[in-house]
Amino acid sequence: MLESLYQQILLDHSRHPCHHGRPERFDAEAEGHNPICGDKVRVFVTLNDDGIEEVRFEGAGCAISQASASMMTNALSGLSIEEATAVRAAFLDLVAAAEPDKTSGERVNEELRSMAEVRRFPARVKCATLAWHALARALGEALKGSGGPPSGAVGGEKTG
């Protein structure tokens, strides 16, 4: 059970996170904070004409929160807003819903699917969802700033 939670892929992501660090240019940011453990994740979203150019994050925390954030940035960078929203919904369903939809696992990539086991550790679900909740707020900000669906020319004062 423990090894199925802490799979090698999760450990790899937590040690060597992807898209890690504050970008020079971004359209919106949001922070996720888990008051129970003090974990903090800050998510940065950069948009382009097609949707999400890149998602990056910074922060420190447990292996699950860091790996989940890292996998998220991999999964969502390059997607349209609609695609990213769908992946996010499927992932949250997969790790946090009382009775997940049977198709949720198929609607996320293999990396994200490897985190499904978190659902069997109720105290840790919040770690896995922390970055994803921050992402939703950042996306909301970015879209608000752009006056609607992605236009690319947004967020002047928050850039950098």
Place this chain on the structure above:
Amino acid sequence: MNPARQPSTAPGSPGALAFDPQTIRAQFPMLGATMNGKPLVYLDNAATTQRPRAVIDSVVEHWSSSNGPVSRGVHALGSLATEKYESARTAAAALLNAEPETIVFTKGVTDGLNLVARSFGDELLGEGDEVVVTELEHHSNFLPWRQACLRRGAVLRVAPITDTGELDMDALRAMVNERTRIVAVTHVSNVLGTVVPVSEIVSIARGVGAAVVVDGAQAPGHLPVDVQRLGCDFYATSAHKMFGPAGVGTLFMAPQWVDRLEPAQFGGGMVELASAEESTWITGPHRFEAGTPNTEGAVGLAAAVAFLGSFDRAAARAHEHALRDAIVAGLGEIPKARVYGPADGAPIVSIGLEGVHAHDLATVLDAEGVAVRAGHMCCQPLMRRLGVPALTRASIAPYNTHAEVEALLGAVRRAGQLFA
């Protein structure tokens, strides 16, 4: 040899109390549980202790044979319930060597400290006055004072700790001055196990006429507590940290404060005369107990006090400290493991494992059936001081065993390997 480590019952002393962890353990139904397919190793006693059969039965017995309205009405059952409630107050007082008239029933330490901060703090504090707390404080003895200072325009000062986790007494002494009205300290740190020299702090505070408020959450379960000897003005406890029910505790108020302080809550049971024009409050601890009290909680608390009196507590303490020492020694042999806090504190061990987050460590331990606390433990200022986001804490009770210490150490080793 440390006298406390000698056999618990002196031969030939009739009636002397004994101590045997297995005998204690057998009284706790919860300790027979399995978690994640492994026998439960319960090392989260600083969060809440388990309850012995006598406490469980006392509550059931009360509900079955003496439940009624306390301090209200004239019927016989009401009198019976009142008698039980008041005898629980007497028992709770005896635990702290206090008079029953100085013991207020509360929901627990948080409730008690908020009561003091609201009633006493607001009355006493004025613009520019100072409240001194310490870096060891749990949020429950930090935030009520911060909020009181904000309300009253007073200044909150935080006395530092040393690198070994002791209170820096020189710094505290320098911080207490003629503007200081209140010094609020924990008796035992819930993170580091540090035992704070309360009597010494009382004499420092007395020098400037300040009152001393003590968070006693972690103390009476481990140490003998004598509030008269400590000389503090207020001392708050929670029953669930010493084998009693949750949602009940006591607040000791030095006699000079009981009838003087304005209550923080108003309602039934605390009023003398009530009218729109004029209302007056009764004297004594009931003044602070508006509303129907938690009678079953008080009954359970009294049973917990009786439980604490049923074994040799000095021997129990020696056992707890031997377990703590075994944990510290065992961790010393695990690469990258580190222990936080002084070597001679209460049996509370906070553990850091380099490269492994506290929550991941606790999850690995949990998979082995080992229940510990992980996180900031409601001490964010202390975590900042220690320079860590979170720690993993093993906290010991008399029912814990050396086999459980081995289970803990084995699980920590496993975590080290998993995340290596």
